[in-house]
Amino acid sequence: MRFRNKTVVVTGGGSGIGEAAVRRFAAEGARVVVADIRPEAMERVLAAIGPQRHLGLVVDMEDMAAIERMIAVTLTRFRRLDVLVNNAGMGSFGRVTEIDMDHWRQVQRVDVESVFWASRLAIPHLEKVGGSIVNVASASGMAADYGFAAYNAAKAAVLNLTRAMAIDHAPAIRVNAVSPGLTATPLATGLTGNAEMMAAYEPVLAMGRPADPGEVAAAIVFLASADASYVNGHNLVVDGGMTAHTGQPNFTRLLGENSHLVEAESAVKR
Numbered sequence: 001m002r003f004r005n006k007t008v009v010v011t012g013g014g015s016g017i018g019e020a021a022v023r024r025f026a027a028e029g030a031r032v033v034v035a036d037i038r039p040e041a042m043e044r045v046l047a048a049i050g051p052q053r054h055l056g057l058v059v060d061m062e063d064m065a066a067i068e069r070m071i072a073v074t075l076t077r078f079r080r081l082d083v084l085v086n087n088a089g090m091g092s093f094g095r096v097t098e099i100d101m102d103h104w105r106q107v108q109r110v111d112v113e114s115v116f117w118a119s120r121l122a123i124p125h126l127e128k129v130g131g132s133i134v135n136v137a138s139a140s141g142m143a144a145d146y147g148f149a150a151y152n153a154a155k156a157a158v159l160n161l162t163r164a165m166a167i168d169h170a171p172a173i174r175v176n177a178v179s180p181g182l183t184a185t186p187l188a189t190g191l192t193g194n195a196e197m198m199a200a201y202e203p204v205l206a207m208g209r210p211a212d213p214g215e216v217a218a219a220i221v222f223l224a225s226a227d228a229s230y231v232n233g234h235n236l237v238v239d240g241g242m243t244a245h246t247g248q249p250n251f252t253r254l255l256g257e258n259s260h261l262v263e264a265e266s267a268v269k270r
């Protein structure tokens with residue numbers, strides 16, 4: 001019950017990683033604000049955790065006025081704000097030469113600008129109670145993917161914005177990020193639900209599977225909790241080892257299965 005009497009706002013709380021975080025915060029005693037652009041997703045999660053104790057809001061994180069309302073209504077209802085989880089996000093496919101300015105701007109609005117604006121509005125209230133922010137970035141913010149240019153840029157910005165806010169607003173609040181790798185959520189079903197795609201992932205998924213959303217939520221809740229009271233400006237990578245890999249071939253497998261390569265390696269050693 002690390003969040004008894006604390007108020008937590010989770011953006012994109014109606015699905016996937018956000019939903020898993022909502023459920024964990026609620027189970028640990030928090031009063032949770034489930035903010036999502038999709039009313040039916042928000043209502044489903046709110047019904048699961050209890051609409052009397054918690055609050056659901058339909059919020060489009062592209063809409064600055066809606067974000068202002070989210071913070072204002074939270075304070076009116078619960079009188080305090082302890083944790084902001086900037087989780088809402090969208091994916092994007094395309095190289096720079098294939099996406100247009102409207103798409104680029106939408107990705108930056110949803111994935112980065114919403115983090116800036118919600119944080120800007122929340123920080124004065126978080127400072128009153130020694131609260132914290134957790135931003136959901138991505139392994140795709142730490143290096144580049146083929147064909148994910150706008151998303152790579154946005155998530156990298158989230159990571160450095162996390163660090164900037166962490167040093168600017170310490171010691172009054174803490175600001176950290178979680179960087180998931182492939183996680184089995186509706187956002188990623190185009191990847192996790194596609195056999196050819198999963199076969200292509202096989203060499204880089206050291207754990208042999210995507211993350212469960214609850215495994216990412218556990219890291220979010222840890223960073224928001226008093227257990228992380230001296231953790232600030234950190235990027236907690238929850239990718240099963242994906243970014244621990246240089247990208248080089250699997251030598252164990254290759255050298256074990258191909259005797260000519262083993263011989264070549266022995267020749268080098270000799």
Ligand SMILES: NC(=O)c1ccc[n+]([C@@H]2O[C@H](COP(=O)([O-])OP(=O)(O)OC[C@H]3O[C@@H](n4cnc5c(N)ncnc54)[C@H](O)[C@@H]3O)[C@@H](O)[C@H]2O)c1
Nearest residue numbers: 012014015016017037060061088089138182183185186187
């Ligand atoms: N699933 C992955 O493999 C993965 C990997 C790395 C990072 N992430 C990040 O995790 C976060 C959560 O993604 P997820 O995989 O749980 O996806 P998801 O689609 O399951 O959930 C995202 C939720 O955000 C909501 N949302 C989308 N746009 C919104 C907007 N403009 N305003 C308010 N709500 C909005 C959606 O309605 C949805 O309920 C995102 O920031 C995503 O970039 C996901």
